Amino acid sequence: METRTLETGERILDAAERLFMAHGYEGTSMRQITGEAGVNLAAVNYHFGSKESLMQEVFRRRLDWLNEERMRVLDEMEREANGQPLKPSAIVDAFFGTLLRMAGDEKRGGITFLRLLGRTLTEPSEFIRAFLAHEYKTVMDRYKEALFRALPEVPKAEIVWRFHFMLGATSYAIAGTDALRLVTDWQIEEEDSTDRLDRLVPRLMSFLMGGLRAPLPQY
Amino acid sequence: METRTLETGERILDAAERLFMAHGYEGTSMRQITGEAGVNLAAVNYHFGSKESLMQEVFRRRLDWLNEERMRVLDEMEREANGQPLKPSAIVDAFFGTLLRMAGDEKRGGITFLRLLGRTLTEPSEFIRAFLAHEYKTVMDRYKEALFRALPEVPKAEIVWRFHFMLGATSYAIAGTDALRLVTDWQIEEEDSTDRLDRLVPRLMSFLMGGLRAPLPQY
DNA sequence: CTATGATTTAAACGAACGTATGAATCATAG
DNA sequence: CTATGATTCATACGTTCGTTTAAATCATAG
8 A cells, every 4th residue: 555645635736736837727637637646536526526616726725825925024014114105126025026935935836836827817717817816806905005105106007007017027937937938949058947046036026126117108 | 692701711710819819729619719700610620720720820820920020120220220239129119019019900910819929928738839939939039139239238148038027028918908907906097998008018118128227136 | 504623511420528426445433 | 343424436427629521512614
């Protein structure tokens, strides 16, 4: 008898996370998932009810922690600021930096979940978008408010747009670590993959802050 | 007998473009496509051979023009510059601005194709990525070289990363015009949809240039 | 007109899909 | 030990998938 260190449910979630990341939701079958997890085909429906519920649980397992952490960091920063507006760079780091630093934390899903998240934000499935919207709403509103206060001279609509652009740049930074290598055909010879991740955070952060602080467009 | 203004092949391409945009490649069936196009189920395999070939043709129809236009604009700018390096903003506008201005050109696919492209760049399907890589390689190399020359003081690796970030921001700007509205839950009350598109180009361009010119990160 | 090749059509193919079922097996409490 | 509920198992259900086939229809040249 083999030593089964992980519960069936966890094994399924891990396999589903990796396969959804690699092939998308529609492109991944229940038989692939249960095959990779080493469990019976019926196990998904027994433990999660359906494929849709499984997908939601894959996200909830990671997003609950991430968004609580984002809230916790923002709470602490605002407490220390004593009512003063926060620095924009601190807000951006709390939101995007917290996300990116998940990539180094293997027990929180690591790079696999981040890639899944990055590509899911542009995916079409209605129920996934609705689920993410609900899951994200509270934390998103808090961060938008913080940015409004931190940048009082910038029109709110402009801030929302730039927040959106930042999401896109970050999503690509994660999801495209290998996806867009084909398209861009770059070689970054001098760095191994762990090095690349460590340097990605400051690199991306510089870019995001540059974009956020850019002169307003004149129409 | 009805007046059929469009050929069968064109009708299929139009339907496939819209449906792939709305539901993704795996999420769209041949029966949906032929149903919306008002043609027989077998027509796709007769005219295009397979679903994969159809997808490639959907992209080729638009990308051929786009990338030729990008080349043409860059050629003309370099001719006028007489060997001098180009302005980074001119290069960025030639690459991303040309793309965005497709959105207003309905006979080039308009906003539908741009959304499809934006979401496909983060999609997983192996054959699509390989196809896009081949389709994009030449124009990508030309623009990278132009940026290297325009920004001689910036390390090439940094330029490539920032080009990548710019792609992500642009992709989200397009694909997420309604996709991420759920997540961000914004209201931009003062603008209708045509207005929004007109203002998107300068808005995004400001953001991209701010990110591209941002101070280099110190490690 | 007739002949010929291109196109469209209805129907079917085998394969893969998500899900459901009932029996077998397991863990645990009494 | 036995009893009970949780879990795993092999198997099958009904649908839908992309693709193929052969006959029907169309367009056009001689």
